[in-house]
Amino acid sequence: MKALVLAGGSGSRLRPITHTSAKQLVPVANKPVLFYGLESIAEAGIREVGVVVGDTAPEIQAAVGDGSAFGLQVTYLRQEAPLGLAHALLISRDYLGDDDFVMYLGDNFIVGGIKEIVDQFAAERRTSDVAARIMLTRVSDPRAFGVAELDEQGRVVRLEEKPSEPKSDLALVGVYLFSPAVHPFVERLKPSRRGELEITEAIQGMLDAGLPVHSTVISGYWKDTGNVTDMLEVNRLVLESLEPARHGEVTDSELIGRVRVEAGAAVHGCRIVGPVVIGSGSVLRDSYVGPFTSIDRDCRVTDSEIEYSIVLRGASISGVRRIESSLIGREVRITPAPSVPRAHRLVLGDHSQVQISG
Numbered sequence: 001m002k003a004l005v006l007a008g009g010s011g012s013r014l015r016p017i018t019h020t021s022a023k024q025l026v027p028v029a030n031k032p033v034l035f036y037g038l039e040s041i042a043e044a045g046i047r048e049v050g051v052v053v054g055d056t057a058p059e060i061q062a063a064v065g066d067g068s069a070f071g072l073q074v075t076y077l078r079q080e081a082p083l084g085l086a087h088a089l090l091i092s093r094d095y096l097g098d099d100d101f102v103m104y105l106g107d108n109f110i111v112g113g114i115k116e117i118v119d120q121f122a123a124e125r126r127t128s129d130v131a132a133r134i135m136l137t138r139v140s141d142p143r144a145f146g147v148a149e150l151d152e153q154g155r156v157v158r159l160e161e162k163p164s165e166p167k168s169d170l171a172l173v174g175v176y177l178f179s180p181a182v183h184p185f186v187e188r189l190k191p192s193r194r195g196e197l198e199i200t201e202a203i204q205g206m207l208d209a210g211l212p213v214h215s216t217v218i219s220g221y222w223k224d225t226g227n228v229t230d231m232l233e234v235n236r237l238v239l240e241s242l243e244p245a246r247h248g249e250v251t252d253s254e255l256i257g258r259v260r261v262e263a264g265a266a267v268h269g270c271r272i273v274g275p276v277v278i279g280s281g282s283v284l285r286d287s288y289v290g291p292f293t294s295i296d297r298d299c300r301v302t303d304s305e306i307e308y309s310i311v312l313r314g315a316s317i318s319g320v321r322r323i324e325s326s327l328i329g330r331e332v333r334i335t336p337a338p339s340v341p342r343a344h345r346l347v348l349g350d351h352s353q354v355q356i357s358g
Contacts, residue, residue, distance in 0.1 A: 001122060002099045003041045006088050007034060007106035008054030008079045022056035024106040025063055026231060026327075027312065029238040030262075030279050030294050032063060033231075034106045035070070040113035041104060042071045050095045051106075052077045052088045084196030086186050093187075098180045100125060103199075105174030109234045110135075110218070114175055117216055121177040124214065131181040131211035132203060135173035137218050145171035146200040148215060156213045159200040161192065172200070173218060181211055228327045235310050236292040239275035248278070257291075264297075279313075287317075290324070304334075 007024045024034035041049060049072045053060050057078065067074030077092050089096075089103065102118060117135065124130045134156065136148050142163070149158040149167040158167065176199065185205040189197045207213055244258045248265035257274030261267055264280035272278075272289045279297035289295070290307020300316040306323040314331040317323065328334070344356060 001046055001118065002096060002101040003046045003049045004089065004092055004096065004101055004103045005034075005037060005041070005049055005051045005106050006085065006103070007051050007060050008056075008082050008088065022059045025056075025059060027294065027296060027310065028109070028231060028235040029242065030277050030296050033109060033234070034060070034064070036109055037104050037106055038064070038067070038070045038072060040110065040115070041102065043113050044102070044115040044118040046102065046118070047071070048073050048075075050075050050077050050092050052079050052092060054079050054082060082196075084192070084194075085199040086189055086197035086202050089182070089186050089199065089202075090189075090197065093183060096180075096183075100177070100179050103176040103178065108174035110173065110175065111237065117175070117177065120216070125179065129212060130214055131179050131206050133177040133214045133216065134203065135175045135216050135218055136170040137173050138169050139171040140169075142166040142169050142171050146198075147171060150215065154215070156203075156207060156215050158207070159204045161194075161198045161200040170217065176203075182206065185209075231310060231327060232292075232308060232325060235294055236308070239277065239292050239294065242275045242277060244274065248280070262297075273307075296330075 007022065025032040038049070049067060051060065051064065051074055053076055057076065061076060064074055075095060077095055079088055079091055102114065117133065121133045124133070134148065139145060143166055144162060146159060146161045147163055147166045147168060148156055148170045150170065151157050160167070182202060185202040186197070188205065189201055192198045192201065203213060242258045242260055245260045247263040248261040248267065250261055250267045253267045253270045253272065255272050259272050259274040260277045262278060262280040265278045265282045267278065267284045269286045270284050270289065273291055275291060276289050276293045278284065278295045279299065281298040282295050282300070284301045286303045287301045288305040289301070292308045293306055295301065295311045296313040298314045299311055300318070302318045304317045304320045304323070306317065308324050309326040309328065311328045312330045315328050316332070317334045319336045320334055346354070348354065
């Protein structure tokens with residue numbers, strides 16, 4: 001079995017961070033989201049991985065390399081434009097050959113990995129004619145997802161992409177398992193009203209043709225880390241299992257709970273309430289760092305307060321009260337605004353009523 005990891009896409013919901021960085025490389029707990037997926041694939045026993053890349057290909061390739069750091073053999077597959085999940089599968093046809101494969105969206109995060117479902121699909125393929133298996137989870141607003149409708153026996157009967165009136169609350173998770181039977185249905189697709197080749201339409205074609213498509217409803221944690229709120233939530237989740245350690249320098253500071261100070265980091269005169277991770281080369285001085293905060297390598301935090309946030313490599317925060325629920329990009333500089341006299345400038349129409357406090 002092979003894996004196909006989708007690491008293209010523009011990451012529009014994470015702008016402006018993704019104007020200069022691939023969305024799959026934005027870190028949670030100081031490790032890129034994409035790496036968690038690659039580790040899950042390796043844990044499932046898969047070794048051959050095709051990584052679909054787009055405009056951020058150089059950055060993805062520099063981070064992942066040949067895959068040997070993950071125990072994988074990585075081949076890069078160029079997608080000229082983000083024209084849908086099924087389009088990524090279409091351009092990967094020669095690489096996939098006649099092998100079964102997992103398609104994994106590189107910005108998705110699944111607690112517990114995918115080993116169990118991969119093993120289940122492999123066993124099914126040995127004993128039955130199952131053509132695909134999809135992962136589903138219950139969501140509060142299914143209109144933003146591909147949605148599955150199941151019959152009374154729990155079999156998949158219909159899929160629809162981002163329906164205005166969903167037939168269920170079961171959303172497709174960004175992991176799919178396919179046999180080679182999917183390829184002819186992908187090749188027949190026409191662009192949807194979004195201008196994309198929809199994987200849901202390909203799977204629906206398989207269902208209409210009578211091919212068995214099984215599903216697994218997961219009860220564990222899943223997130224599409226496509227926006228800041230979800231990134232912060234995944235960061236919180238990963239930090240919940242953080243192992244505390246003091247490999248760096250800590251002086252005149254109070255460290256409470258699960259705090260990890262990496263080698264080469266320095267903490268002076270600070271109060272840090274975990275879970276918190278501080279990356280190598282970062283220096284924190286006279287500051288407060290609150291729970292669920294990740295500070296990447298080579299950052300500076302001085303005379304400031306921050307919590308429930310992600311700070312990317314090389315950022316500097318000085319003299320600022322108070323930062324929370326924030327995603328701060330690489331090499332960002334945050335300082336206090338200069339003090340200026342306060343004034344109100346008004347343009348008021350006839351018979352206006354205005355109340356000004358302070």
